[in-house]
Amino acid sequence: MSETRAEVPPGLEGREIEAFSLRGESFLFDVASGLALGAAAAHEAAASGVLAEVLDAAAADEQPAPPPGRGHLALMWAGECNLACTYCHAETARQPGVEVEPQTLADTVSFAERLLGNGCERVVFTFGFDGEPLLHLPRLRSLVEAVRQTGDARLRCSITTNGTLLTPDRVKELERLEVDVGLSLDGPREVHDAARRFPSGDPSYDAVLPGLFALRQSRLPSLRRVPAFVTLVPGIGRPALVAEHLIDLGFHRFTMVPARPRMGSGPVPGAQQTATLAETYGEYADRLLEALAEGDRRFLAGINPGDLFGRSVLGLCRRSRSRYGCAAGRHEFAVGPDGALYPCHAFYGAPKWACGSVSQGLDATLATEFAEATVEAKSACASCWARHLCGGGCVASAVVSGKGLRSPDEQRCALIRAVAREAVRLCVLLGEQSEQGLALLMDHAASVDL
Numbered sequence: 001m002s003e004t005r006a007e008v009p010p011g012l013e014g015r016e017i018e019a020f021s022l023r024g025e026s027f028l029f030d031v032a033s034g035l036a037l038g039a040a041a042a043h044e045a046a047a048s049g050v051l052a053e054v055l056d057a058a059a060a061d062e063q064p065a066p067p068p069g070r071g072h073l074a075l076m077w078a079g080e081c082n083l084a085c086t087y088c089h090a091e092t093a094r095q096p097g098v099e100v101e102p103q104t105l106a107d108t109v110s111f112a113e114r115l116l117g118n119g120c121e122r123v124v125f126t127f128g129f130d131g132e133p134l135l136h137l138p139r140l141r142s143l144v145e146a147v148r149q150t151g152d153a154r155l156r157c158s159i160t161t162n163g164t165l166l167t168p169d170r171v172k173e174l175e176r177l178e179v180d181v182g183l184s185l186d187g188p189r190e191v192h193d194a195a196r197r198f199p200s201g202d203p204s205y206d207a208v209l210p211g212l213f214a215l216r217q218s219r220l221p222s223l224r225r226v227p228a229f230v231t232l233v234p235g236i237g238r239p240a241l242v243a244e245h246l247i248d249l250g251f252h253r254f255t256m257v258p259a260r261p262r263m264g265s266g267p268v269p270g271a272q273q274t275a276t277l278a279e280t281y282g283e284y285a286d287r288l289l290e291a292l293a294e295g296d297r298r299f300l301a302g303i304n305p306g307d308l309f310g311r312s313v314l315g316l317c318r319r320s321r322s323r324y325g326c327a328a329g330r331h332e333f334a335v336g337p338d339g340a341l342y343p344c345h346a347f348y349g350a351p352k353w354a355c356g357s358v359s360q361g362l363d364a365t366l367a368t369e370f371a372e373a374t375v376e377a378k379s380a381c382a383s384c385w386a387r388h389l390c391g392g393g394c395v396a397s398a399v400v401s402g403k404g405l406r407s408p409d410e411q412r413c414a415l416i417r418a419v420a421r422e423a424v425r426l427c428v429l430l431g432e433q434s435e436q437g438l439a440l441l442m443d444h445a446a447s448v449d450l
């Protein structure tokens with residue numbers, strides 16, 4: 001990495017400031033106010049004596065924490081897949097042929113209604129975190145039927161598909177069911193095929209594109225505007241290259257997240273892998289800067305809270321103060337075919353983390369443990385300059401790295417902070433170089449649903 005420490009302007013001693021130089025330019029991030037500044041402008045403002053006042057005023061205008069928003073239930077009911085992706089979490093916990101009893105289905109819908117009662121504005125059921133949901137269309141139909149019977153429009157059904165089984169007829173069926181769809185696609189052919197292959201070893205990219213084009217023919221805008229879910233593999237997936245490809249394919253929204261280590265099995269990525277991936281975000285920030293300065297909005301497709309880089313950019317634009325890295329164990333859960341609850345899909349199948357059932361409700365002890373694992377309660381996070389942008393990281397990664405719920409995974413933290421610095425660089429340089437580009441970004445940030 002080309003990042004080094006930078007000088008903090010005089011008069012700001014005692015403030016919590018991240019001051020760094022990156023690719024030849026220096027930047028400051030004031031933690032209390034959430035303001036990002038170019039070092040030259042900051043030194044100038046400090047010399048005229050106004051900077052501390054500006055930062056104090058901004059810090060006093062603290063942004064409220066966002067409400068719970070969306071609840072999410074990942075239904076681990078597919079149990080099998082027609083692909084064998086190298087980084088798949090679900091591989092170890094798959095249960096082909098397992099039935100989901102009608103009572104479990106009914107209890108799952110009732111559990112979602114309880115989440116609505118606990119303050120969630122809506123709850124989304126996602127079918128497909130443990131395999132390919134199109135292998136189980138009858139199960140999806142039963143789910144949609146049970147949800148429709150509630151008459152509550154705040155409950156939505158969605159699938160995440162690998163796209164290889166999407167035909168025009170299946171797209172018509174998804175239209176009838178009014179199910180939202182997300183497509184797993186890792187980027188250009190050679191990037192996608194590096195990890196996403198059939199069990200025979202055959203590549204899958206060319207089998208996905210017909211499915212994407214079938215969705216694009218749908219009469220439903222939600223299917224035509226299908227988002228892409230990208231898993232980045234260090235050394236293979238470069239965010240700039242992947243984003244460019246997805247934009248060329250016409251995606252209006254995509255999320256890119258580095259592959260997570262598997263619960264109970266896969267290796268935790270090493271420092272070199274993390275550094276390799278972190279470096280590629282500089283290239284991505286440059287590409288975004290160039291596009292926005294030219295008035296090109298298409299790269300905003302990646303600026304959303306599910307995307308690692310997008311989350312930091314949104315946090316800077318909105319000066320939000322995240323208290324959690326995600327909603328796992330609070331209003332996000334995975335549900336097994338037997339109705340067992342887990343804090344999220346990444347915990348699924350690890351008995352230690354089973355946290356109740358859809359019929360009996362949540363295990364109070366684990367629920368409290370997750371609710372209390374705020375960013376302020378994690379000692380490593382308390383002194384981390386990126387804490388309000390990050391919220392305390394992925395708790396599943398923390399658990400896999402062997403430290404437990406309140407001790408984040410250090411490799412992941414190094415990546416999060418490197419990405420957050422690139423987000424600071426993007427926002428500051430955009431502000432200095434292009435009023436129009438910054439306005440595009442700020443308008444987008446204000447409109448994004450957190």
Ligand code: SF4
Pocket residue numbers: 375378380381384385386387388390391392393394408412413414416417
């Ligand atoms: S980067 Fe790591 S230490 Fe910093 S807030 Fe996030 S999880 Fe905590």
Ligand code: SF4
Pocket residue numbers: 260325326327328332343344345346347393394395396397
């Ligand atoms: S714990 Fe990690 S994998 Fe699970 S929902 Fe949170 S961020 Fe995602």
